Amino acid sequence: MSEGAAKKEDKPRKFQAIRGTRDLLPPETALWNRVEQTAHSVFATFGFGEIRLPVFEVTELFARSIGADTDVVSKEMYTFTSVESALSRADAFRQYIGERRVMADQWVTVEDLQKDLQEFILEIDGSAKSDLPMDPPSQVKLSILRKGPEQLDSLRGFQGKAEYHEVFDSIVGNIQTSARWLRFGPSATLRPEATASVCRAYVEHNMQQLPQPVKLYYMGPMFRRERPQRGRYRQFYQIGAEILGGTDAPAIDAEVIEMVMTFFDKLELQGVQLDINSIGCRDCRPKYVELLRTELLKVKDKLGPDSQRRMETNPLRVLDSKLESEQKIIEKLPRIADHLCEDCATHYAAVKRQLELRGVIYRENWRLVRGLDYYMRTTFEVTAAGLGSQNAVCGGGRYDGLVELLGGPPTKGIGFAIGEDRLILSLLETGHPSLATRLSRAETKGHSPAPTRSGPLLYIAWIGEKAHATAIRAAKDLRNAGFSVELPPVEQKFGKALGQADKLGARFALILGDNEVAEGLWTLKTLADGSQQKFTEFDLLEFLRKQDSVSS
Numbered sequence: 001m002s003e004g005a006a007k008k009e010d011k012p013r014k015f016q017a018i019r020g021t022r023d024l025l026p027p028e029t030a031l032w033n034r035v036e037q038t039a040h041s042v043f044a045t046f047g048f049g050e051i052r053l054p055v056f057e058v059t060e061l062f063a064r065s066i067g068a069d070t071d072v073v074s075k076e077m078y079t080f081t082s083v084e085s086a087l088s089r090a091d092a093f094r095q096y097i098g099e100r101r102v103m104a105d106q107w108v109t110v111e112d113l114q115k116d117l118q119e120f121i122l123e124i125d126g127s128a129k130s131d132l133p134m135d136p137p138s139q140v141k142l143s144i145l146r147k148g149p150e151q152l153d154s155l156r157g158f159q160g161k162a163e164y165h166e167v168f169d170s171i172v173g174n175i176q177t178s179a180r181w182l183r184f185g186p187s188a189t190l191r192p193e194a195t196a197s198v199c200r201a202y203v204e205h206n207m208q209q210l211p212q213p214v215k216l217y218y219m220g221p222m223f224r225r226e227r228p229q230r231g232r233y234r235q236f237y238q239i240g241a242e243i244l245g246g247t248d249a250p251a252i253d254a255e256v257i258e259m260v261m262t263f264f265d266k267l268e269l270q271g272v273q274l275d276i277n278s279i280g281c282r283d284c285r286p287k288y289v290e291l292l293r294t295e296l297l298k299v300k301d302k303l304g305p306d307s308q309r310r311m312e313t314n315p316l317r318v319l320d321s322k323l324e325s326e327q328k329i330i331e332k333l334p335r336i337a338d339h340l341c342e343d344c345a346t347h348y349a350a351v352k353r354q355l356e357l358r359g360v361i362y363r364e365n366w367r368l369v370r371g372l373d374y375y376m377r378t379t380f381e382v383t384a385a386g387l388g389s390q391n392a393v394c395g396g397g398r399y400d401g402l403v404e405l406l407g408g409p410p411t412k413g414i415g416f417a418i419g420e421d422r423l424i425l426s427l428l429e430t431g432h433p434s435l436a437t438r439l440s441r442a443e444t445k446g447h448s449p450a451p452t453r454s455g456p457l458l459y460i461a462w463i464g465e466k467a468h469a470t471a472i473r474a475a476k477d478l479r480n481a482g483f484s485v486e487l488p489p490v491e492q493k494f495g496k497a498l499g500q501a502d503k504l505g506a507r508f509a510l511i512l513g514d515n516e517v518a519e520g521l522w523t524l525k526t527l528a529d530g531s532q533q534k535f536t537e538f539d540l541l542e543f544l545r546k547q548d549s550v551s552s
């Protein structure tokens with residue numbers, strides 16, 4: 001092998017972010033911050049408080065709330081148990097016990113057995129304490145195991161007797177069974193959405209005792225193992241809000257939608273389209289779903305495999321189909337609006353009236369259903385421009401039964417989740433041309449990266465020890481006054497320093513050499529036109545303050 005090849009192999013591996021995850025870099029992160037700041041301030045004006053939730057929760061929380069038949073739960077969750085070492089230890093122990101059982105007549109193994117059983121119990125206790133709690137049946141099994149050493153003791157009395165074999169088998173058999181049924185769980189899952197967590201928190205912290213309704217919002221990463229593509233990631237970000245408790249008055253539905261639209265409005269999101277629907281309640285929806293299933297059966301052969309499957313598991317989802325060949329068939333299916341019970345129909349009509357009072361423009365879309373099981377009555381979705389087929393930026397709706405399903409009191413609930421990644425993508429594609437070009441440059445692999453921030457207001461070009469000391473002090477004062485200042489760490493010729501200032505996009509260069517320091521008069525160069533002015537330190541601050549207020 002040539003030396004060159006050997007060197008190549010030694011080169012440390014370069015790492016890449018896992019497929020479906022990505023880094024958010026400046027300057028795009030500035031836009032993320034602006035979006036989040038806008039959410040904080042708009043939501044606050046509607047009386048919402050922020051809740052910060054754990055990123056992982058007990059798996060069952062999601063399975064029970066989102067629904068086992070949904071794509072999210074059946075195949076997209078990142079689930080793990082954090083006691084794997086204990087699990088494999090338990091496997092080994094079960095096997096060991098099994099072997100002892102076979103060798104029953106060698107009673108000398110009783111002490112060994114006791115010792116091993118005790119060690120095993122200690123280990124399980126340790127991991128049960130430090131990790132996820134065991135489920136209750138496992139706790140029962142563990143308490144049986146704890147009695148094992150004592151029972152084994154009693155075996156000594158049977159030594160040499162005819163029953164020895166039988167008693168040994170019964171005690172060790174008991175231990176084996178208990179060990180077999182130990183479960184280290186419940187397992188945990190990276191949250192695929194946050195509504196279930198908000199409801200969990202509402203119950204856990206007895207928020208039903210607070211003045212109702214409780215209005216909460218959140219923002220942060222969610223995780224779904226989906227096929228990554230533009231606008232669809234495995235780690236993505238949502239901004240969402242929930243209203244829990246109080247009444248299900250239609251004005252609440254309308255106000256929460258109004259808040260979403262106000263937020264998008266403030267961000268100047270382009271091509272915003274709000275779709276609404278009512279998907280009925282526990283009384284009327286099942287009847288409609290049955291009707292739908294019957295009608296779907298009649299056209300089964302004309303449907304694709306996805307819809308044929310959904311027809312069985314979740315017929316409403318067929319309405320969601322984007323398959324060209326199915327569109328004509330779906331258009332002829334019965335519509336839920338014609339099958340709502342009286343209460344749902346009244347509620348839906350009132351929501352529409354309330355939206356109109358608020359000047360919120362909507363489109364009724366009878367095919368709008370949500371992917372998660374817990375929704376009822378009002379559902380809505382917002383789409384925006386520049387996103388291709390992944391154009392939904394917000395999904396939401398009412399979920400009155402959810403808190404109860406999670407062990408809380410009967411509680412009304414409504415909320416939404418905004419896909420922040422798509423929201424930002426849409427803003428970049430349509431509303432922020434300058435940022436967009438810089439970013440698309442960064443996204444083209446192999447090209448120079450985008451600038452990591454907007455340029456500093458001022459670049460300090462200094463030469464000489466004394467000037468460096470003055471520059472350090474000037475930088476400190478200017479930054480304290482709120483100006484962004486770039487102070488080069490090593491001396492460089494003025495020409496090079498000015499070139500650097502230009503590259504960074506600075507507006508001014510502050511020139512500090514021996515003369516300036518001696519005179520106490522600093523030279524400020526405006527980079528756009530090359531003009532220069534002299535200032536005392538005090539006047540410079542005043543001048544920059546004025547500049548700043550002119551430009552902003």
Ligand code: ATP
Pocket residue numbers: 193224226231232233234235236237238370371390391392393394395396417418419420421422
């Ligand atoms: P879609 O049909 O677009 O997959 P969904 O019904 O799965 O959406 P929800 O669970 O209602 O979406 O989540 C609300 C919003 O979160 C969506 O409208 C979308 O903007 C965003 N979102 C959902 N999944 C992803 C993902 N994998 N990557 C980026 N954003 C997502």
Ligand code: MG
Pocket residue numbers: 371
């Ligand atoms: Mg989805």
